[in-house]
Amino acid sequence: MGQKEVGRPATPKAWANHLSKMLRVFHEIHGLDRFPVDVAAVAQEYSRQVYPDEPISLVHGQVMSNRFEGMLLPNPHKKGEWGILYNSAIVSKGRQNYTLGHELGHYLLHRHSSPGGIQCTTRDMLDWKSEYGQMEAQANTFSSFLLMPLDDFRVQVTGHRGSIELMEHLANRYAVSISAATLKWLSITDQRAMLVVSKNGFIDWSWCSERLLKSGVFFRARQETIELPCLSLAARKNTSLDNAKGVVHPTGIWSADEKVHEMTIFSDPLEMAISLLIFPKNPPDRGQR
Numbered sequence: 001m002g003q004k005e006v007g008r009p010a011t012p013k014a015w016a017n018h019l020s021k022m023l024r025v026f027h028e029i030h031g032l033d034r035f036p037v038d039v040a041a042v043a044q045e046y047s048r049q050v051y052p053d054e055p056i057s058l059v060h061g062q063v064m065s066n067r068f069e070g071m072l073l074p075n076p077h078k079k080g081e082w083g084i085l086y087n088s089a090i091v092s093k094g095r096q097n098y099t100l101g102h103e104l105g106h107y108l109l110h111r112h113s114s115p116g117g118i119q120c121t122t123r124d125m126l127d128w129k130s131e132y133g134q135m136e137a138q139a140n141t142f143s144s145f146l147l148m149p150l151d152d153f154r155v156q157v158t159g160h161r162g163s164i165e166l167m168e169h170l171a172n173r174y175a176v177s178i179s180a181a182t183l184k185w186l187s188i189t190d191q192r193a194m195l196v197v198s199k200n201g202f203i204d205w206s207w208c209s210e211r212l213l214k215s216g217v218f219f220r221a222r223q224e225t226i227e228l229p230c231l232s233l234a235a236r237k238n239t240s241l242d243n244a245k246g247v248v249h250p251t252g253i254w255s256a257d258e259k260v261h262e263m264t265i266f267s268d269p270l271e272m273a274i275s276l277l278i279f280p281k282n283p284p285d286r287g288q289r
Contacts, residue, residue, distance in 0.1 A: 105142030
């Protein structure tokens with residue numbers, strides 16, 4: 001993970017919790033809203049106070065190739081200084097904000113092991129198998145826990161079933177994308193649920209809650225090409241339907257032996273779909289599968 005500093009947090013969650021505690025106290029003293037987190041201000045102020053010899057002196061949006069989400073770069077003109085760049089061509093403010101948190105995570109966790117900087121592509125951020133991919137996973141974990149601290153997140157979701165409406169509320173509260181909010185929810189929910197992101201009729205990637213994964217339901221979308229079920233909301237793209245409220249599909253659509261509640265929203269003029277799939281509380285008997 002890089003060089004460990006004496007007296008400083010050593011893991012992504014510990015770093016995020018450390019900063020969250022400081023932010024909570026600051027906002028309580030000054031009577032300010034705790035959320036959303038102003039990552040740019042936190043990055044510059046915290047680094048200036050704690051690491052005055054290597055601060056983050058620049059946080060800036062720049063038009064990049066659509067492959068890139070953001071970058072952590074050393075200042076070529078002033079030794080020790082760092083800058084965070086995010087892709088301003090990405091119109092989603094939630095994705096931009098999450099990227100800022102991600103790059104701040106790289107600064108705190110990896111700048112000593114990557115003195116030349118780190119450039120983050122969308123694919124890199126989803127590939128957690130290589131050593132570099134593990135660094136991306138650590139930065140994602142930091143960003144998730146900084147922007148969406150578990151104490152507040154649990155308050156927001158307690159008593160609510162998984163729905164697009166809930167995910168939109170979380171995305172607005174924390175200024176993150178729908179997919180980032182859903183991934184956070186999947187990490188703590190006791191529901192059997194899955195996020196499916198699809199493009200042009202095929203599953204691009206998916207993520208399962210622990211209970212769903214343990215029941216043996218998942219897609220290997222990174223290892224093989226998987227077409228969307230033709231009767232799914234994501235494949236049909238019927239804008240006359242209430243896709244966000246969704247429908248409960250009979251067996252044989254998303255699952256051969258279970259009914260599945262699919263809720264879907266579309267973006268990028270219907271080229272990309274984000275689907276939340278809710279499976280029954282209990283899986284079918286393994287002997288019947």
